[in-house]
Amino acid sequence: MFQTRFIPSELVYDGTQLATHWPRRTAGVTGDCVVAFLGPAEVPTENLVDLVDRRAGERITARRMLHLIGVWFGRTLAETVLRQRLYVFLTAERLRLRGLKVLVEGDDLYTPDRRKLSVSIATKSPLAGLIHLGLNDDPAGAPVPAVGLTELGVGAADFARELLEVFEDAESGLESAGAKVRAVE
Amino acid sequence: MFQTRFIPSELVYDGTQLATHWPRRTAGVTGDCVVAFLGPAEVPTENLVDLVDRRAGERITARRMLHLIGVWFGRTLAETVLRQRLYVFLTAERLRLRGLKVLVEGDDLYTPDRRKLSVSIATKSPLAGLIHLGLNDDPAGAPVPAVGLTELGVGAADFARELLEVFEDAESGLESAGAKVRAVE
Amino acid sequence: MFQTRFIPSELVYDGTQLATHWPRRTAGVTGDCVVAFLGPAEVPTENLVDLVDRRAGERITARRMLHLIGVWFGRTLAETVLRQRLYVFLTAERLRLRGLKVLVEGDDLYTPDRRKLSVSIATKSPLAGLIHLGLNDDPAGAPVPAVGLTELGVGAADFARELLEVFEDAESGLESAGAKVRAVE
Amino acid sequence: MFQTRFIPSELVYDGTQLATHWPRRTAGVTGDCVVAFLGPAEVPTENLVDLVDRRAGERITARRMLHLIGVWFGRTLAETVLRQRLYVFLTAERLRLRGLKVLVEGDDLYTPDRRKLSVSIATKSPLAGLIHLGLNDDPAGAPVPAVGLTELGVGAADFARELLEVFEDAESGLESAGAKVRAVE
Amino acid sequence: MFQTRFIPSELVYDGTQLATHWPRRTAGVTGDCVVAFLGPAEVPTENLVDLVDRRAGERITARRMLHLIGVWFGRTLAETVLRQRLYVFLTAERLRLRGLKVLVEGDDLYTPDRRKLSVSIATKSPLAGLIHLGLNDDPAGAPVPAVGLTELGVGAADFARELLEVFEDAESGLESAGAKVRAVE
């Protein structure tokens, strides 16, 4: 059963949170889940999961982000990458319902003036597929032109709770979509 | 290697096109692919893949739709449902880039006045995962309030070709996303 | 999310209930589930899923059984056979907690005097793994020496509800067992 | 081809034996197998595979246990957890056939006076699913009320050989169960 | 456990033998296996598994072939196609050890004068991966220039038994190859 959890205290995201058992250790959630929290992003190059970025010596830095960590046990990376793309679109959809203009490019969110709102990655552990989706709240320190939820007039904690509900609905929709069709030839 | 094909002649979609080997038989494409064509939708109740709809005695009817049929060999239904949702969002994104307002709800596209633009289903055969995405062009005959690409000022054939390119890019992005990350713990 | 359901009205089990979408059609449960009901077993040879039995021209007949039909989407047959064996043992365990003596042999339950209490099979559809577990209530008509729940002093409807709870707990235990271990070398 | 092996010399189980290639290195068995041996259990907290137990700072200690280590290549953790539960039940069944009373709770065996007879865990390596099942022989040092095979009048070495036969039969039964059914709808 | 069987009586191969349970029904082998027999090939167009050939209206005909039917439960088509190619090469290797010159092209065997020695296909059922490999013994009736084992001086029945041993060794080698390596990064 898919679960979600919002951790009310702020935590630094340094990349080590993208780990199979982090949600269980930190938020007490066992099983498939998305856990949200707010806090700075300070991911040193060596912790990057995207090896292209790591090679380029990049870092992920922002004064404050809304972080979403998802874990799905027993899933392939191919399936997890698809889920990540879907989650990015679901996030964009909620921003648009608030009247905001955002663009989705691959797994990135931008404002129309080409400022980056998000970082995201999908990966795999020996036991699970994992996703990190980070939305800038205060993008100070970001290595590229960036924008944050605060500037867009979106309360990060409220939006976290909204997204967790949206993701829960989406997972439930995905599950029933796979259980109400007949096979074809 | 993922391929796309646009069939220039119009064909009736009656549900039997959602079949593993239909793209090979009809468009000569062997392997993972999306094939697009224009034509009426006349899916009788007994051909519906969505068993909830079938039970309700529904039908899919429209005078003209843009049909996209996708086949991915060796994929699970869970993965195919994720891909279907992603494809619906990618379609919405292209409409928005044309300045149109559309809403995504699950695997459906609506205009803000709650008229339905699309039908879609994901399913599985013994050999492949399959997707049908149909976008109304002329929605006459649709059993619910509906809208079509023509009314929205979108040329269906042009949009077909645009979507095929978008899907090809997306598949390529998905593939490389799964091949450039390190595993985590 | 795994669900269970008890259908209060009696139904004949003739083998066609062992089908992916039967729980949805009959009990309104979409997704992984076990559905229980009481009723006669009248499975003609040609409906048998066990091909060894079918070849031998066997039939499954009993005046009244407790039937449990389980469906797990996207699972392999190998996994479903393991689950079936586990469910048979879980059933035996509950009978023993009531002070009854039963023996488990493969996927069969016997009383110490070698009378058969159960029939069971695991199989696969294009979309799911499926299990049928039938416990004789009134074994009249069974083709082998048989015993029923009534004779053992077990109320079939009560036991159905008890088993559904046990299976729900077991599924939840299985899920968390897979989400609280570290990988090894 | 599934194989079993009994190692006649005693070995300490400290957790590092739960490793893909331990049976090959130690007992010369290549491929899916269960290997049994007798010896003390001295698993320090940091070697625990169950992360809930590890977090609680627990240890596994007993003066002498019957250890069973199983490895199944290419299997998922979900399947391995099912197999583990089945093996625990198969073990209980053999004790009952000797006239002993045991209770199965999840993956634990107890005597009716709530003393623990076993420890068990299922996990995964990059190449295989793995199971450890330990049955106390002399439970001295166990951190909870415990009972051993000696006190129950069961010879540990004899029982090891008996279980290996039982597991071999069970694996053979599982394999043929998956190869004698027809698929359903 | 992989098994092989040679059926001493001749049988007509008409395509319906390429079925999950045919080896069990006909040769009493349950589980992964290759079954060999001699007999005419008379596969009408509508029984062809290769849909390209079927579309072209082809047939498979030969007065006498050595037929090998293989079934591997729970395997994907991708894996089965690889196994088929390997089996074709293993067959060629044995012919070469007898001093014969053969060429392997895809899944076909030819003599240097471009006469076809074999037909072969890999496919999937809901439960298994399946392979048919047919070697002409007397190619009379073949729709293309063909050669048979008799003309090559190879006794078909002897060669059948030789191949079954070779395939058994190969399966055992494949299994141990997957159980004696360490994982890499």
Add this chain to the structure above:
Amino acid sequence: MFQTRFIPSELVYDGTQLATHWPRRTAGVTGDCVVAFLGPAEVPTENLVDLVDRRAGERITARRMLHLIGVWFGRTLAETVLRQRLYVFLTAERLRLRGLKVLVEGDDLYTPDRRKLSVSIATKSPLAGLIHLGLNDDPAGAPVPAVGLTELGVGAADFARELLEVFEDAESGLESAGAKVRAVE
């Protein structure tokens, strides 16, 4: 999309090249691929992937080899071992087309005088199946009687390019073989 690449500069193969992201880091190829290069083989015992060889304290040494490193994302070890065997046969086939006599035994190539031409291994990382195939060019230093491409009159760089083409064709053939058959019962 499967890709191939020949690295023109010589590199030492010490075993660390058999890694998921080595082709991307070294040759800029992202995704399924085979990368070829020439250079010495100096694999210390502790880098061996074959644990039987590692245990025996063996090493892989040769003054110059043609190395082929293949990576297939998301594939099982069982499938990768099959592919490895196929690649070895494909290599033998090309040597025979040049009039050379070679024998295939398991995953090894020999000349008729029992000198070893190749080393090969298939393994798995958390993300991919991997293959190393090394063909001696100058076998000096090999721990067993060995032969090299130079002595056989085969230009290693030319043969590398030939093999890459052959593997590309084979992968394309495998893919279409899985996309042109109907399923059977």
